Every structure is written in C-alpha cells, then in structure tokens.
Amino acid sequence: MTQIHVHGRGVTCSNNNRSIIRLSFPSSKLYNSDFLADLCQIDTLDQNRLSGPLPNFSGFGGLQYLDLSYNSLAGSIDSQLNSGGIPESLSSIKTLSRFAAYQNSFSGIISSGISRYLGILDLSYNKLSGLIPSDFLSSSTLQYVDLSYNSLEGPIPSNFSPSFIRLILGGNSLNSTITSLGYGILSKLIYLDLNKNSFTGFVPPQLGNFQSLALLNLAQNEFYGPLPEELGNLHQLQVVQLQSNRLTGEIPPQFSQLQKLSILNISRNSLTGSIPSEISSLGNLIRLDLRDNSFGGSIPNSIGYLKSLIELQLGNNNLSGKIPSMPSNLQIALNLSRNHLNFHINCTLTL
Numbered sequence: 001m002t003q004i005h006v007h008g009r010g011v012t013c014s015n016n017n018r019s020i021i022r023l024s025f026p027s028s029k030l031y032n033s034d035f036l037a038d039l040c041q042i043d044t045l046d047q048n049r050l051s052g053p054l055p056n057f058s059g060f061g062g063l064q065y066l067d068l069s070y071n072s073l074a075g076s077i078d079s080q081l082n083s084g085g086i087p088e089s090l091s092s093i094k095t096l097s098r099f100a101a102y103q104n105s106f107s108g109i110i111s112s113g114i115s116r117y118l119g120i121l122d123l124s125y126n127k128l129s130g131l132i133p134s135d136f137l138s139s140s141t142l143q144y145v146d147l148s149y150n151s152l153e154g155p156i157p158s159n160f161s162p163s164f165i166r167l168i169l170g171g172n173s174l175n176s177t178i179t180s181l182g183y184g185i186l187s188k189l190i191y192l193d194l195n196k197n198s199f200t201g202f203v204p205p206q207l208g209n210f211q212s213l214a215l216l217n218l219a220q221n222e223f224y225g226p227l228p229e230e231l232g233n234l235h236q237l238q239v240v241q242l243q244s245n246r247l248t249g250e251i252p253p254q255f256s257q258l259q260k261l262s263i264l265n266i267s268r269n270s271l272t273g274s275i276p277s278e279i280s281s282l283g284n285l286i287r288l289d290l291r292d293n294s295f296g297g298s299i300p301n302s303i304g305y306l307k308s309l310i311e312l313q314l315g316n317n318n319l320s321g322k323i324p325s326m327p328s329n330l331q332i333a334l335n336l337s338r339n340h341l342n343f344h345i346n347c348t349l350t351l
Contacts, residue, residue, distance in 0.1 A: 064095050069122070070103045091116050102126070102146070110147075112136050120144040124168070132157055132174075137164075147172070148193070156181065156194075166191040170217065177201035183209045195219040195241065203242070205230040217241040219265070227266070229254040237261055243289065244268040256281045265289040267313060272296065275319075280305040289313040291335060299324055299341075314339065 090099060091113030098120040106126040112133030115121055119141050128150040137145060138159035145164075149171035156174060160182030167189065175198040183206035190212050199221040207216065208230025214237060224246040231240070232254025240258075243265045250273030251266070262284050271293040279288075280302035288306070291313040298321035299314065311332040319339040326334060 062095055063093050065098045066090070066096065067098070067100045068104065069100045088113060090114055093117065097141070110136065110152075115139050115142055115145070118142060119163075122146040123150070124148040126150050128152060130154075132169075135159055137161060137167075145169075158182065160186055162186070162188070164189050168193040170195040170197065172197055175199060177204075179204050179206075181206070183207070186210055188212055190236075191215045193217040194221070197221055199223060202226075203228055203247070207231060208233040210234065211236070213237055214260075215239040218245070220244040223247060225249070227252055227255075227271075231255065232257045235259065238284075239263045241265045242269070247271055249273070251276055251279075253278060255279075258282060259284065261285055262308075263287045266293070268292040270294060274298075275300055275303070275314075277302045279303065282306065283308065285309055287311040287332075290317065291315040293317055295319060298322070299336075301325070303327070 088111040090096060091111060094117050096117055099114070099118055100120070100122040102122045102124040104126055106123065106128060108128065109130035110123070110128055110133060112135050115136055116139055118139065120143060122144070124146045125148070128147070129152065131154040132147070132152055134157045137157050138161055140161055140163060142161040143163045144166045146166070146168040148168050152169070152172040152174055154174065155176035156169065156178060158180040162185045164182075164186050165188055168191065170193045174194070178194065178199055179201065181204070183204070187210070189210050192210070192213060192215065195217045196219070199218070200223065202225040203218065203223050205228040207213070207228065211234065213234050216231075216234075216237065216239065219241045220243070222245065223242070226249035227242070227247060229252035231237070232252060235257065237258050238260050239262065241263070244267070247266065247269040249271065251271065253276055255261075255264075256276065256278035259282070261282050264282075264285065265287070267289045268291070271290075273295065274297035275290065275295055277300040279285075279300065283306070285306055286308050288309060288311070292315070294317060295314075296318040299319055301324040303312075304325040304327055306327045307329060309327040310329055311334075312327070312330060313333060313335045315335040316338040319336075319341055322342050323336065
C-alpha cells in the first residue's frame with residue numbers, strides 16, 4: 001500500500017498502485033477541491049505518476065475512505081456540481097464505506113443516493129437543508145449517520161437499515177412525531193441523538209425495544225405526556241437526556257432497573273410526584289438533574305447511597321422537609337435552591 005502526502009495529508013493507494021482507496025484531508029483549511037484534478041486518473045496510478053483530469057468522483061472506482069472534514073469547502077466539490085452541495089457522483093462508488101465532510105459549508109439538499117453503499121456518513125455542522133430523502137437511511141450497509149447541526153426539516157424517514165448503530169440528527173429543524181422510528185428492526189442501535197429539534201408527541205413506549213441502546217438524547221424538543229415505563233427495559237442504557245420538553249407525570253418505578261445509568265437529565269419539564277426512594281439502586285449514577293420541575297415531598301434518605309454521584313440538581317421544585325445526608329463524592333454541583341426545605345446547619349464553635 002502506498003501513501004502520497006499532499007501538504008502533509010494523505011492519499012492512500014492500493015497495493016498495486018492502481019486505485020485510490022483513501023483520501024484524507026481533515027483540518028487542511030481547503031477552500032476548494034481543484035487540487036483533486038492533479039491527483040490521477042484512477043487507472044493510471046502506476047509508479048505514483050499522478051496525471052490526467054478528474055472531473056468528478058465517478059472515476060474513483062476503488063475509493064474506500066473520503067475525509068474532507070474541518071475545512072472551508074463551500075463551492076463545487078466536483079465539476080458536475082455548482083450549487084455547493086454534496087457531490088452526487090459519490091453515490092456510484094460501490095467501494096466507498098466512509099465519507100466524512102463535517103465542519104464545512106456545504107449547502108443545498110441531500111441526494112438520496114449518497115448513502116447507497118456507505119457504512120459511515122458524517123455531514124454534521126454544514127448548511128444542508130430540505131428533507132431527509134425517504135430511502136436515505138435504508139441502505140443495508142449503513143451503521144453510522146451524523147447529520148447534526150444543519151438546517152434539515154420535516155420528519156425522520158421510516159425506512160431504516162437493520163445495521164444501524166448510531167443515528168445523530170440533533171440541532172436541525174426536524175419535526176413531526178417519532179412513532180415510525182424503525183422500532184422493529186433497530187435492534188443494534190446504541191446511540192440515538194435527536195436533541196434540539198421540533199419533534200412532538202409522546203415519547204414512544206416502543207423505545208423500550210431498542211435493547212442495545214446506551215444513549216438516548218431527546219432533549220430540547222416539544223415532547224409531552226408521561227415518561228414511558230418501557231425505558232426501564234433498556235438494561236444497557238447509560239445516558240438519558242430528556243430535558244427541556246413538556247413531559248408530565250411521575251418518574252416510573254421501572255427506572256430503578258437501569259443499573260448501568262450514569263447520567264439522568266429530565267430537568268425543565270412539568271414532572272410531578274416524589275423522588276422515588278428506589279433511585280438509590282442506580283449505583284453508577286454520576287449526574288442526576290431534576291431541576292425546574294414540580295417534584296414534591298421530601299428528598300429520600302436513600303439518595304445518600306449514591307456513592308458515585310458528583311452532581312445533584314434539585315433546584316426549583318416543591319420539595320420540603322429535612323435535607324438528608326448527601327452523597328460524599330459530590331464535586332461539581334449540589335443545587336437545592338428554590339424549594340421549601342428545612343435548612344439546619346449544625347456547627348460547633350471553639351472559643
């Protein structure tokens with residue numbers, strides 16, 4: 001395998017030097033991609049004598065990896081494209097398994113064919129707009145998609161690859177409900193991040209079918225209704241972020257089954273009831289954020305058993321009664337403000 005470096009970056013060729021399998025130019029501050037025309041004609045890479053025009057990506061028959069991230073690409077990325085968008089010619093490269101172009105200024109709509117053969121796609125932090133095409137997430141090879149922090153709108157398509165491991169769509173203007181999120185086939189999904197959109201409706205109980213899920217982030221949307229007790233079935237869950245929605249009702253007792261949970265943030269909702277004493281069973285919890293709700297009653301004494309807890313946010317609720325002993329490892333924050341708690345400070349003065 002041969003590597004050719006362009007301004008410190010890499011072009012990796014196949015063992016016989018007859019096809020490019022990897023183009024990687026992250027953080028190169030590229031303002032255009034005209035240099036690609038100087039690389040080679042894919043079938044004339046002998047002895048690394050790079051020559052011939054490269055009008056678009058349709059000639060990169062052996063390309064496996066393309067990384068253009070952290071640049072300033074905003075113009076055409078091949079001669080067929082003048083809108084500043086993602087090149088549709090990439091969809092013809094059957095060998096391309098990873099395409100990353102995050103942190104650029106690509107604009108326009110997403111071509112449905114781009115993800116056809118990919119396993120990993122990261123187009124986050126660009127200026128892409130419009131709808132996500134209906135078949136965009138359905139390729140059987142697709143495992144990882146990050147389209148976060150663009151200007152995408154509309155619903156999430158209902159057709160999904162059964163191979164999905166990570167789906168990250170936060171920071172867009174996506175809307176509608178998430179009731180058709182492929183609950184029957186996404187058994188491998190580990191990471192689901194839909195934060196900072198305009199999704200609405202109930203948090204679907206079907207999320208409890210994602211048995212591999214480790215992170216669930218639905219924060220800063222417009223979800224309403226109760227916390228589904230089915231989330232307690234997700235025994236691999238480590239992070240739950242549902243803050244800044246319009247959720248109501250109580251914390252389901254089934255949440256005490258989330259033995260691997262390290263972060264629970266359900267702040268800035270309209271949740272009521274008491275803090276369940278069973279919360280002490282969450283021995284791996286390091287951050288618990290329940291502030292800005294309407295929780296009442298007393299703080300359970302069992303909260304002191306959360307020995308791993310380093311942050312506890314209970315401010316702006318309706319909590320009352322005595323303050324129990326707090327976890328000994330609190331380091332980041334203890335917020336009990338704007339409640340109805342009895343503060344007793346015991347101290348001994350030596351004169």
